[in-house]
Amino acid sequence: MTPTRQVYFNITGVWLMYVFFALTLLVFGYGVYRRWRLWQIGRPVVRLDRLGERLRLLFKQAPGHEKLLKRYSGTGFAHLLIFWGFVFLFLGTVVVFIHEDLHIHIMQGALYLYFESLALNISGALCIAGVTVALIQRSIRRAPRLKPDKPDDTIILVSILVILVTGFIIQGLRIHLTHDPWAAWSPVGRAVGMVFAHFLSEPALRELHRATWWFHLIVVFSFIGWIPYSKLLHILTAPASILTQDLGPRGALPVVDIEKEDAPLGVSRLQDFTWKDLLDLDACTECGRCEVNCPAFLTDKPLSPKWLILNLRESLHAESGNGRGANADPKISPAELAQSPLVGAVLKEETLWSCTSCGACVEQCPVAVEHVSKIVGMRRSLVMERAEFPDDLQNMVRSLEARGHPYPGVSASRIDWMKGLAVIQLADQPGAEFEVLLWVGCAGALNQRSQSVTRAVAELFTKAGVKFAVLGREERCTGDPARRIGHEFLFQTLAQQNISTLDRYKVRKIVTSCPHCFNTIKNEYPQFGGQYEVVHHSEFLEELVRQGRLKPSATGSAKVTFHDPCYLGRYNQVYDAPRAVLDSVPGVERTEPDWNRRNSLCCGGGGGFSFMEEKQGTRMNQNRAKQLLDTGANTIAVGCPFCMIMLEDGTKTVAPDAQVRVRDIAEVLNEATE
Amino acid sequence: MHLVVCIKQILDPEIPPSDFRLDSAGRGPAEGIAPQVISIFDENALEVALQVREAAGEGRITAISIGAESAVDALRKALSMRVDDAYLIRQADFPALDTFGTARILAAALGKLPPADLLLCGRESGDWYGGQVPAFLAAQLDWPYTALVAAIRKTGSEWNLRRQSDDGWETIACSAPAVVSVTNDAQNLPRIPKVRDNMLAFRKTITVWTAADLGLTSESGCGPNTRLKTERFYIPTVSRQCQMISGDSVVQRAEELVEKLAGLRVI
Numbered sequence: 001m002t003p004t005r006q007v008y009f010n011i012t013g014v015w016l017m018y019v020f021f022a023l024t025l026l027v028f029g030y031g032v033y034r035r036w037r038l039w040q041i042g043r044p045v046v047r048l049d050r051l052g053e054r055l056r057l058l059f060k061q062a063p064g065h066e067k068l069l070k071r072y073s074g075t076g077f078a079h080l081l082i083f084w085g086f087v088f089l090f091l092g093t094v095v096v097f098i099h100e101d102l103h104i105h106i107m108q109g110a111l112y113l114y115f116e117s118l119a120l121n122i123s124g125a126l127c128i129a130g131v132t133v134a135l136i137q138r139s140i141r142r143a144p145r146l147k148p149d150k151p152d153d154t155i156i157l158v159s160i161l162v163i164l165v166t167g168f169i170i171q172g173l174r175i176h177l178t179h180d181p182w183a184a185w186s187p188v189g190r191a192v193g194m195v196f197a198h199f200l201s202e203p204a205l206r207e208l209h210r211a212t213w214w215f216h217l218i219v220v221f222s223f224i225g226w227i228p229y230s231k232l233l234h235i236l237t238a239p240a241s242i243l244t245q246d247l248g249p250r251g252a253l254p255v256v257d258i259e260k261e262d263a264p265l266g267v268s269r270l271q272d273f274t275w276k277d278l279l280d281l282d283a284c285t286e287c288g289r290c291e292v293n294c295p296a297f298l299t300d301k302p303l304s305p306k307w308l309i310l311n312l313r314e315s316l317h318a319e320s321g322n323g324r325g326a327n328a329d330p331k332i333s334p335a336e337l338a339q340s341p342l343v344g345a346v347l348k349e350e351t352l353w354s355c356t357s358c359g360a361c362v363e364q365c366p367v368a369v370e371h372v373s374k375i376v377g378m379r380r381s382l383v384m385e386r387a388e389f390p391d392d393l394q395n396m397v398r399s400l401e402a403r404g405h406p407y408p409g410v411s412a413s414r415i416d417w418m419k420g421l422a423v424i425q426l427a428d429q430p431g432a433e434f435e436v437l438l439w440v441g442c443a444g445a446l447n448q449r450s451q452s453v454t455r456a457v458a459e460l461f462t463k464a465g466v467k468f469a470v471l472g473r474e475e476r477c478t479g480d481p482a483r484r485i486g487h488e489f490l491f492q493t494l495a496q497q498n499i500s501t502l503d504r505y506k507v508r509k510i511v512t513s514c515p516h517c518f519n520t521i522k523n524e525y526p527q528f529g530g531q532y533e534v535v536h537h538s539e540f541l542e543e544l545v546r547q548g549r550l551k552p553s554a555t556g557s558a559k560v561t562f563h564d565p566c567y568l569g570r571y572n573q574v575y576d577a578p579r580a581v582l583d584s585v586p587g588v589e590r591t592e593p594d595w596n597r598r599n600s601l602c603c604g605g606g607g608g609f610s611f612m613e614e615k616q617g618t619r620m621n622q623n624r625a626k627q628l629l630d631t632g633a634n635t636i637a638v639g640c641p642f643c644m645i646m647l648e649d650g651t652k653t654v655a656p657d658a659q660v661r662v663r664d665i666a667e668v669l670n671e672a673t674e
Numbered sequence: 675m676h677l678v679v680c681i682k683q684i685l686d687p688e689i690p691p692s693d694f695r696l697d698s699a700g701r702g703p704a705e706g707i708a709p710q711v712i713s714i715f716d717e718n719a720l721e722v723a724l725q726v727r728e729a730a731g732e733g734r735i736t737a738i739s740i741g742a743e744s745a746v747d748a749l750r751k752a753l754s755m756r757v758d759d760a761y762l763i764r765q766a767d768f769p770a771l772d773t774f775g776t777a778r779i780l781a782a783a784l785g786k787l788p789p790a791d792l793l794l795c796g797r798e799s800g801d802w803y804g805g806q807v808p809a810f811l812a813a814q815l816d817w818p819y820t821a822l823v824a825a826i827r828k829t830g831s832e833w834n835l836r837r838q839s840d841d842g843w844e845t846i847a848c849s850a851p852a853v854v855s856v857t858n859d860a861q862n863l864p865r866i867p868k869v870r871d872n873m874l875a876f877r878k879t880i881t882v883w884t885a886a887d888l889g890l891t892s893e894s895g896c897g898p899n900t901r902l903k904t905e906r907f908y909i910p911t912v913s914r915q916c917q918m919i920s921g922d923s924v925v926q927r928a929e930e931l932v933e934k935l936a937g938l939r940v941i
């Protein structure tokens with residue numbers, strides 16, 4: 001006898017199921033259409049090219065829940081169980097459909113036993129475990145990141161539980177009533193059947209089976225119909241969002257065509273976003289992972305990346321004030337919300353000016369929501385269309401416009417740092433031969449503390465016999481601070497000036513000790529035709545050590561912890577090189593802060609904050625300094641001039657008496673190298 | 675309503691000391707390395723003019739500058755702040771320009787423009803800090819002059835000029851035409867132009883006037899007849915001297931220190 005089972009055992013009037021199902025599909029389809037139409041108001045953007053690569057990414061990220069498991073792995077694992085339960089049960093249903101409706105009898109033999117019975121039993125049971133954990137998390141542990149915690153969230157979990165439990169009851173009763181010879185392959189179902197059989201008579205079991213079958217069916221269909229009207233929509237939008245994520249370098253912001261006459265500069269209304277931005281709003285699962293790594297949120301700034309997305313979503317749906325967040329102005333009615341410009345009505349200006357553009361939110365988000373480009377998009381409108389932005393940043397912009405550097409009032413010139421060192425300036429020696437161009441950066445040249453880092457780098461290059469040159473007075477700000485605050489016009493002007501200078505001197509390889517310069521030249525200058533090989537000094541120094549051109553020797557002992565700069569780590573995935581440089585120094589004992597690498601916490605210096613007073617909440621630099629001090633290290637190593645300034649200040653304030661030094665990796669290496 | 679604002683392009687006052695050079699004649703700073711900017715008080719004057727027009731809801735603003743070709747950038751900046759017209763007077767036509775000459779040239783230029791209600795200048799230039807041009811201009815034009823104005827309001831046919839005085843605010847009423855010099859104030863911080871205005875500014879024409887256009891000669895800038903001469907222009911050398919205070923007791927040392935400081939007139 002071939003192992004299989006009767007599909008509609010004990011059920012009459014199956015046609016009714018098809019009627020219900022058609023209705024469900026209508027409701028579902030209409031719901032999806034309504035959302036789809038909303039995404040369509042966005043601007044076009046190409047996100048369906050390189051489909052192979054996209055599918056590979058989707059299959060790399062979704063099935064293993066890569067990002068969900070990296071933080072909050074408990075709940076992440078629970079979701080993994082639910083996800084796979086859904087996948088298996090869906091496939092199981094497809095098998096039934098093929099078998100019964102297409103009359104291709106596949107639900108038999110090994111497939112029936114191993115997959116349709118055993119695998120579905122196990123995954124169903126695991127799925128129940130997953131849902132239970134999630135319910136506990138939501139109703140008992142009540143993690144703040146899961147707010148607003150609407151009744152919907154619990155109803156969803158309970159309905160999944162109901163569907164699974166009734167499924168097992170139906171199976172168990174059928175097994176018992178039909179004396180199923182293959183019962184052993186469905187252990188959970190069989191056990192449930194045995195329990196019921198213990199208490200009820202056979203006719204009662206039959207009645208119960210029929211009733212449960214229809215009940216199960218109605219719950220399942222309602223659930224499917226509800227998907228596009230609830231958070232369940234993420235079953236569709238999450239994979240869609242992951243599939244259509246930005247494949248370009250993470251550190252490159254999208255280009256604005258400044259010359260276009262009538263195009264809006266930046267985002268002031270929902271339709272100025274791209275369709276992917278709007279899809280993101282519906283993809284967000286409210287998991288709160290973005291929020292817990294956000295330096296602004298952690299220090300009580302009026303910004304939560306999660307609420308930013310949810311507030312925008314709300315205005316997209318212009319629904320009732322359901323779960324309106326901290327960022328929104330409660331005085332504005334939902335109807336007005338749909339009509340009004342985003343900034344001011346949906347989001348406060350301070351919300352946008354609280355972001356350091358550290359990218360932690362994007363890194364953490366399991367469904368590829370792109371927060372930073374949205375924030376910068378809205379800043380662009382404020383800065384370029386309305387010319388309304390914080391005074392400190394206005395001063396920075398004036399300085400960039402007039403002098404090409406963001407430090408109003410500094411008295412240093414770009415070449416002061418090199419006093420006493422033999423450095424080739426290309427303006428003086430345009431024909432000089434050089435291996436690499438040292439991009440000094442505005443901080444490296446003009447900030448007193450950073451000047452000694454630049455000197456250390458130059459000294460190391462000399463010790464290693466590297467032929468290097470600098471642009472000197474001809475160097476301009478890369479434009480990173482301008483671009484991050486939304487002044488795309490100024491950014492493009494500076495970028496073009498620098499690119500033409502670099503090309504004039506036929507520069508091919510650039511080394512810089514500033515991750516912001518590094519990121520901009522490497523990832524953003526190609527948008528304007530500037531193609532160079534760009535490396536961070538950590539990578540370059542690591543290479544020199546490996547080649548034996550630098551031989552650090554012991555200088556006593558130091559307990560060192562490294563702080564990952566956002567624009568080196570998260571934006572460019574350079575995590576190992578700076579650590580390797582430190583490890584190459586004898587006597588260095590390295591410890592890791594709890595939050596490191598991709599989970600590193602921003603020092604608070606990015607996105608314009610180095611040029612702006614932090615007016616609200618507690619200080620971001622102190623927050624990070626505490627984490628670093630907790631490692632017990634006596635040296636905090638950095639690889640970024642802004643981290644240096646922020647953390648020096650932070651450690652001094654948090655622990656004024658601690659004998660802790662903040663030093664660049666180049667300084668540590670230089671001191672140990674003859 | 676027609677407001678005319680005189681602006682001057684100067685060497686960036688924030689030039690790093692190590693970048694500062696003298697010109698070959700040793701009569702002034704060398705140009706080239708440091709950027710050029712609009713003199714700061716002139717920017718305040720522009721801002722005040724823009725605010726007056728905004729409050730009135732109508733009016734034209736003209737910016738004029740005597741300068742080198744590079745001063746086009748300063749005028750362009752004024753245009754991007756939404757000034758209506760911009761004129762550059764070729765400084766090369768007037769060698770050895772002094773403050774009398776500057777006022778004479780500006781007055782001549784004013785004669786070629788539609789009648790102005792107010793002529794606004796920064797209270798002094800950010801490079802030489804002479805502060806003479808607005809007063810000389812008023813004398814040339816025979817108009818009333820009010821200095822150090824922070825804000826202007828028009829009420830009927832009268833102009834209210836608000837100045838900060840030692841013990842509060844002072845409002846002066848005057849009738850047009852008049853010359854006003856503007857000082858910096860929290861309310862007249864120059865605005866950042868909108869990017870679109872920035873780009874539009876590049877499409878506007880800046881009219882260049884020569885000495886002949888204004889019916890002047892090269893002598894009008896003063897030339898050989900100047901009553902103002904730069905004798906010497908130099909970078910002071912800073913030197914440090916270290917003196918040890920001897921004295922046997924603390925009291926003696928303290929007394930000696932006080933004596934020395936008093937001798938240096940620091941206490």
Ligand code: SF4
Nearest residue numbers: 294355356358359361
């Ligand atoms: S980029 Fe950083 S500061 Fe900005 S919202 Fe994201 S996590 Fe917060």
Ligand code: SF4
Nearest residue numbers: 284285287288290365
């Ligand atoms: S944006 Fe992403 S990380 Fe943030 S709550 Fe939504 S799904 Fe979670």
